[in-house]
Amino acid sequence: MKDLQGNRIFQASAEAVDYYNQAVSAFNIYTGDPFSLVGKAVEISPDFAMAHIFKAYLLGLATEPVLNGYAKDTLRHLKTMHLSDREASHLGALDLMLKGEWTAAALVLDIHNCNYPLDIVALQAGHLMDFYRANARNLRDRLARILPYWSGNDNFFKVHNWWHRALYHQELGQENVVLSIYDNQIRHGNSTAALELVDASAMLWRLSLEGVGVGDRWDELADCWQAHADGHSYTFNDWHAIMAYLGAGRDIDVEKNLKDCKNIKPGLESEMQQWTRQTTLPLIEGFIAFWRKDYQTAIEQLYGARFIANSFGGSHAQRDIIDLTLIEASIRAGQPELAQALANERLALKPNSRLNRGFLARSKGRAVSGVH
Structure with a gap:
């Protein structure tokens, strides 16, 4: 025995x-x-x-x-x-x-x-x-x-731990390493578990913000999100599904998921639907606007949303994608003062960050090696 x-x-x-x-x-x-x-x-x-x-x-x-x-x-x-x-x-x-x-x-x-x-x-x-x-x-x-x-294959946090490691490599400007981790660890086996799809969407979005080409990876991810993004079950998932749909160019799925999220009957809101209305919709609309190059709308939606985003879960690292998208929108919108202010916020916390220094330099119109 x-x-x-x-x-x-x-x-x-x-x-x-x-x-x-x-x-x-x-x-x-x-x-x-x-x-x-x-x-x-x-x-x-x-x-x-x-x-x-x-x-x-x-x-x-x-x-x-x-x-x-x-x-x-x-x-x-x-x-x-x-x-x-x-x-x-x-x-x-x-x-x-x-x-x-x-x-x-x-x-x-x-x-x-x-x-x-x-x-x-x-x-x-x-x-x-x-x-x-x-x-x-x-x-x-x-x-x-x-x-x-000890087996590492049955560790439920395995993918998420690899995701965190990939963030460090991205911080170092090692995009090829990040893509390798994505392919061989985060999406190895093409899991359809929502928690792992969230990590995948966030990783590809972060890379896209830096101008890194991710090929057809968005398509595979968008396919997997179909079974999870319904606008009602968990709104954090809907937000990340929208990222995949945008990346894959699936406008029909974007609009359907957005409509599902808005389909809330007055006076009959569940707590989840309150999260959707108060937190997720500004994020979704801000991310849609950013992807479609409507940077001013993205700024308007995301600036306030970043302060309330912790109301529906996710870690600080996961929600940091909001600030990253906001500052990138500020740079692309030609609003250097706002971009510099946002970069200064981040530098106060991480003064040696390659990403943060890159944001500040780009907001001042300077090119930075290794930062797109």
Whole structure:
């Protein structure tokens, strides 16, 4: 029998292992009551050594005198049991920890996880020891040592993390790297999940603002948005769908989505429809105006919208696209004073930003290498 991470389990029934897995999962995300859950596992299978080991860690890592005594009692019981090599390795760490030798215990778990990289109990116990010892380097390196053994394909944040990395490369003017990340990470597999389509739309829009050619990437993205942009479900999605429709030149879809967003019956607004009316419509209309080169209208819609955009979600990084579009509209509209003022806002926060310095230089009529 194995636990959720694939480590072998001995002397335990399926029911006991289920309670054990629940207890470890609760510990992993610091919620619920792992003590009572692992207690049930031990009650069902008294010879379940790994459950006793986990219980001892929970008690000892709590750093409370009474619980520390209970942990020592558990350790004494464990020393009477027949243990596997992995379980015996845990015992060495527990023995040292409960003697107050935290650094030595953490070192044992360093080596332990080299041999058992999927042992999440050892990993988290060691990580807490690193925290208690203020060992910042090992807080990082303990995870780095075993990370290649863990799957990255099922990480729900994988695409969004790559999106954030792409922003750094864009900041450095490495548009080819950004496009490579887009193709190989953000849109690898052509996911139709709305959360990933949002990242894709925002990335292509940012590149387009800088004058980077994105080829037919807009077309594939616009196709995927068809199932999600209905003007009612989540208005943040509609805004990003509009970006894709504009980029793909699908004016019919733009107008349909815009009409759906405006189709709100007076007096019957849901909260989502309030967001649409108050926040999304100014953004959508501003982005449409920008793409169609009506820069003055874009400025009028987006200048005020940027202050209320956090009313419907998204991170600061995601909503930054509003300010980027606004300042680009100001430059293209021939309003250098406004463009300089907006650039100064950004430079006050990030004075060394290539993008921000580029905006300021362009607002003053100067060409900047690497900035379009």
